[in-house]
Amino acid sequence: FASRIEHPLVAVAAGVALGGFVQFAFQLPSFFKNGYSLAPEYNFRHPGLKKMSILILPATMGMAVAQINIFISTILASYLPEGSITYLYYSMRLIQFPIGIFGVAMGMAVLPTLSGHAVRGDLDKLRDDFSFALRLLFFITIPAMAGLIALREPIVNMLFQRGKFDYAATMGTADALLFYSLGIWAIVGVRIVTASFYSMQDTKTPVKIAVAALATNIVFSIILMGPLKHSGLAFANAIASSVNFFLLFYFLRRKLKRIDARRIIKSFTKVCLASALMGIAGWFLLHGDLWRQHGRSLEKAGYLSAAIMLCAGIYFLISYLLKSEEMAYVINLIREKIKGRR
Known part of the structure; x- marks a missing residue:
């Protein structure tokens, strides 16, 4: 059409x-x-509506901060060499794939459960479910992050390198993708931590921290855009996302009195190790001259798809050998699904 x-x-x-x-x-x-x-049914005196109105304003401001971050990066990129805005735009679209599929979905799914625990005053359950949701989300998204970093050149080449989008544009986008990807784990983690605050009807703390993260992004963007150009803006975004996560986690831990941080760190370490080994394997599999050329799209798609499936297998195998709790959960879930079909 x-x-x-x-x-x-x-x-x-x-x-x-x-x-x-x-x-x-x-x-x-x-x-x-x-x-x-x-x-529509109008009842402006309903106590639930009044309470929601009070809670939703800070939450809306918190969501606006993320868009302001993107807006500021775009403005600063306009002072950089031609193509910088394009590189940032395309790389941002690529990291939104794992963030949108896993981070947003998990944040929405876990909120009702956490809210139920908060209403009943069952903080032990809230802590346990928060810890599990965060660990499971890291188990899913960190390998996706490692995959984007290791296979950034083949991915950008296959998706965008045609017409006026040449190899230089591919590398410019791939460089931005590298630095943006470093913040994926923090961005998805923020979704879960923020949902925990919302479940306790605290929408003010996340927005205060989001403003601090916004200031961090501006400062580091100005510092890094000189030496790293557009990649510096992407790196500043990743740094700000990490600051956002750590501050949220710190204040949530204070609010809940305790969180099993040691268990989260142990799981995080195993996931990072498995993801790093997977990423190294993926880089060796698809490192070559093919990804500097135009065309041959079907061939590239075949190689890339095969490499992604092989890397996924490597990640799951290493996670199994490391006795990952989340891997055991996934295996048990698959077994239950298979039994349910019989």
Whole structure:
């Protein structure tokens, strides 16, 4: 359809809008089946509405900080050599893949459970479920982070290197992807820690820390954009995300009195070791001249897909040998699913 109109990008935008409408419409039957209605009901004196209004304002401001970070990086990148904004944009889109699939989904899924524990005053359960959710999220996303770092050049080449997007643009995007990826673990971790604060109806602490992280991003962006150019802006974002996570974790630990940090660190160490070995293997598998060339898309897709599957196998094998708790959980989950089908 795009090839039949004067401005093909309009077709792309229309496709995105149509996709959003289809996603909305697909949920309507279940929405109505469960007794909900789209008809508005106004009761501004309802205590729940008042409480929600008080809580939602800081939460909205916290979400806005993330967009402000991106906006500031874009402005600063405009002072750098041509192509810098493009490199940051494409690399940011790539790290949003694991963040959106795992981080956002896990944060949304765990919030009702944590809220239930908070309402009942069962802080022991809240601590346990928070620890498990964070460890499981790291188990899933850190290897994805390592994969993006190790295979950044092949991934960017296969997805974008065509037309005016040459090898220099591929390397510029890959460099930004390297530094952005260093912050993935912290970004997804923030989702879980923030959900824990929200479950206890504390929306102010996360937004205060988010503002501190914003200031960190600005300072490091200005410091690093000189020597590292656009990669410095990506690195500053990763540093700010890490500061955000550590501060949130520190204050959550104070709020909950105790968190089994030793167990989290032990799991984190095993995951990082398995991910590093997997990443090294992936780099050796796909390091070559093929990824400097245009074309041969099907061949590249085949090599990249095979390498990703092999790397996943290496990661799971090493995790199993390291006796990872999360690996044992995944194995038991698969066994239960298989038994349930019999």
